[in-house]
Amino acid sequence: MRNTDDFLIFYHLIEQGSFSKAAEHIGLTKSVVSKRMTRLEEELGVQLLYRTTRKLTLTEAGEVFFSHAREVYLSVQNAEDAMSGLGERLSGTIRITVPTISGELILPKAIAEFSEKYPEITIQMDLDNRFVDIVEEGYDLAIRTGMLPDSSFIARRLVEAQWVICGAPSYFARHKAPKSYQELDKHNCLAYSYQETGATEWLFKGKSGPFTVRVNGNFSTNNASSLRSAALLGQGLVYVPRILVADDLARGELVEVLRDQVAKRLGIYAIYPYTRHQPAKIRLFIEHLYQCYQQHKEKF
Template sequence: MKTTNNLLLFYHLIDKGSFSKAAEHIGLTKSVVSKRITALEQALGVQLIYRTTRKLTLTEAGDVFYHHAREVYNAVQNAEDAMSGLGESLTGKIRITVPTISGELILPEAIAAFSQQYPDIHIEMDLDNRFVDLVQEGFDIAIRTGAMPDSSFIARQLVQARWVICGSPSYLESHGVPTQPNDLTKHNCLGYSFQETVANEWLIEDKLGIHTVKVKGNFTTNNASALRGAAIHSQGLVYVPKILVAEDLHNGSLIEVLDNYVAKSLGIYAVYPYTKQQPMKVKLFIEHLYQYYQKYRDKFK
């Protein structure tokens, strides 16, 4: 009951999500896997999973047991990596959850470079603007922006991202260039709804200190690329991370305004659960992301 095999069996069952998939992965029959899990529960004296025809759900005891099983699995993987020299033989899957804006910018290029170096590691990236529970949903890493709350997770800052207010040359020619924050009330300010403040409150710094200015406009979206497109097509001003429009500012498609008043600058972090036995492939991936974001840090500030 207390062997490593039982822990690994339970880990694979939860990781794969069904008895049939776990049995196929391990090379056993479904009935054997089911009997061994039942025997494991009887030996422990607790129920580990709720079984239904559609899915497996962890009990409270099962959730605790799974975390220990995952640490054993990671320890075994690390040992195998060490014996193989930590070279291109690294294999497996890394699941990463990413806000839409990050998934459309530096990250795809960084992942492509990582995959060239470690072609046998499969990166599974999920674009989602909601706050994902890494442990419950089985993700290895999350890319998150802003202040990190105290938790059992570890957050490594990849880069500091400054925000900018900008508009197209034709829009500014038609509506004038704002020279102070109060001028924003006279402009069509397009809202980005995926941020910690509401879309129509822009963070600025002036003689009153750091505060928000209420703005208004005829377009709001939670998609940063759509917001950028609207600005390029002269619909109004936008307040977005500089990295989103760095090339547009460079080639003149957009022009930054009120640069001395913008107060928003947020850290971008790789967040991952604390574990004593973090898989080597995850360590390598996080370090790769850090180096890649640092390579382009001038575009963020």
């Protein structure tokens, strides 16, 4: 049976990206790490790495070996967590990618509470509205809205989000509030371009199922905060997730319309790649997110 150290050294070599960084991280000399990798390739009878002065690149065989090395590393980490007591020595980094709207609402509070409980775990959160390949770009999980895009990922539904149409009292002082979707052609409908149905396609309930209505307006943005600000300033109507404007609605700074006619309702998920040995810190973080979202579900 192959020495577990071979897997661990190879894992850290690829994660660190160079022999010198890996050697420093592991606590060995650069020459020892290099010799161990050369011996490993000789014993396996395959080339695992393409070495240049600037970077290391995995061969096809290297990709396969690295996937197993990562499983070995995670198994060791899980064993250490179990032996030391979960929550006592949990450390390391959790990388997450989230849409801007999620990163500006519930998540900051959730992360602050998690960091207070597990101060040795570092959370790295990247806000990005593009579709991020979490495996290719090295993320531990993503927060996404809507359907699970790939069956190779696992999704934990955090909460169900209802969308609303609303505007400021100052806007309704100039424009009569609509009673049905047919009246939206008389209104300035501000568009949120980060949604799968399109910036100017608003979803409504119908007798035979949901349908879309094309609206028009003089402002469109992919930034939810900017859209909310425009609505608060009385520029027009917006069609947004309730959580974005829940406090504004409660204070009367925005007024909801067409409540019983709006059809859009989407799940918010924590999505992560399948692995047989998921680190305890990831499991704990996802469970913490679920509890945090559930505590605020009335705002969704």
